[in-house]
Amino acid sequence: MPLDLSLYLVTDRELCAEQGLVQTVVAAVRGGVTLVQLRDKHASDAELIDQARRLKAALAGTGVALIINDRLEVALASGADGLHIGQDDGDVAQARAALGPHAILGLSVQTREQLARLDPSALNYLGLGPVFATPSKRDHAEPLGFEGLAELAAASPLPGVAIGGLKAEHVLPTRQAGAQGLAVISAICGTPDPEAAARAFTRPPRH
Numbered sequence: 488m489p490l491d492l493s494l495y496l497v498t499d500r501e502l503c504a505e506q507g508l509v510q511t512v513v514a515a516v517r518g519g520v521t522l523v524q525l526r527d528k529h530a531s532d533a534e535l536i537d538q539a540r541r542l543k544a545a546l547a548g549t550g551v552a553l554i555i556n557d558r559l560e561v562a563l564a565s566g567a568d569g570l571h572i573g574q575d576d577g578d579v580a581q582a583r584a585a586l587g588p589h590a591i592l593g594l595s596v597q598t599r600e601q602l603a604r605l606d607p608s609a610l611n612y613l614g615l616g617p618v619f620a621t622p623s624k625r626d627h628a629e630p631l632g633f634e635g636l637a638e639l640a641a642a643s644p645l646p647g648v649a650i651g652g653l654k655a656e657h658v659l660p661t662r663q664a665g666a667q668g669l670a671v672i673s674a675i676c677g678t679p680d681p682e683a684a685a686r687a688f689t690r691p692p693r694h
């Protein structure tokens with residue numbers, strides 16, 4: 488499955504609940520989402536595997552890959568296309584060994600020191616953030632701003648996707664900072680029209 492980081496939707500249990508997880512994701516993909524991450528901190532493994540399988544079926548034929556947040560066992564059992572882990576979510580080399588060479592593996596990075604320590608050969612992309620403070624992740628690190636994002640992106644040995652408080656109006660500055668794309672939760676999930684919300688990122692208004 489090709490990796491397109493342009494518009495990366497990260498799901499949220501509560502925000503997707505109103506319209507349904509699968510319906511929200513399908514609408515967002517119609518609007519231009521290029522990659523999807525299933526993120527649910529409260530679901531059991533069994534529940535998450537079921538959600539992942541339903542999402543994978545819904546994404547069939549779209550060319551959009553499905554990534555699982557945090558849980559290697561769920562990624563392996565569900566037939567998802569990959570895994571996203573943070574600095575405290577386990578060992579990158581072990582995850583790569585378990586997933587095999589073709590799966591997508593992403594890692595969150597917040598600092599230059601973390602960048603210097605990582606092994607790029609085991610990874611496909613980096614999540615760089617947060618750009619802004621966000622209520623979607625209560626334990627997030629110190630916001631980078633676009634200046635901090637640009638410093639990380641310039642030093643990154645891998646394609647980076649920016650995350651944290653990003654809205655459609657941030658497409659241009661995010662790209663100018665050197666990120667290949669934007670990862671978002673609340674600007675798409677939980678909006679009345681996830682398709683239109685995604686489209687706003689792919690066709691930002693002219694100034």
Ligand SMILES: Cc1ncc(COP(=O)(O)OP(=O)(O)O)c(N)n1
Pocket residue numbers: 495497524526556557571572573574576593594595596613614615616624648650670
């Ligand atoms: C694309 C992307 N980037 C960063 C994160 C954050 O991962 P992590 O630091 O492990 O935090 P949680 O998402 O697990 O709370 C991400 N999920 N996706």
Ligand SMILES: Cc1nc(C(=O)O)sc1CCOP(=O)(O)O
Pocket residue numbers: 497595614615616617618620621622623624627628650651652653670671672673674
């Ligand atoms: C899941 C996540 N990770 C972050 C990081 O900085 O690593 S910020 C974040 C939440 C992003 O949600 P929203 O688009 O609603 O701000």
Ligand SMILES: [Mg+2]
Pocket residue numbers: 556557571572573576
């Ligand atoms: Mg994590």
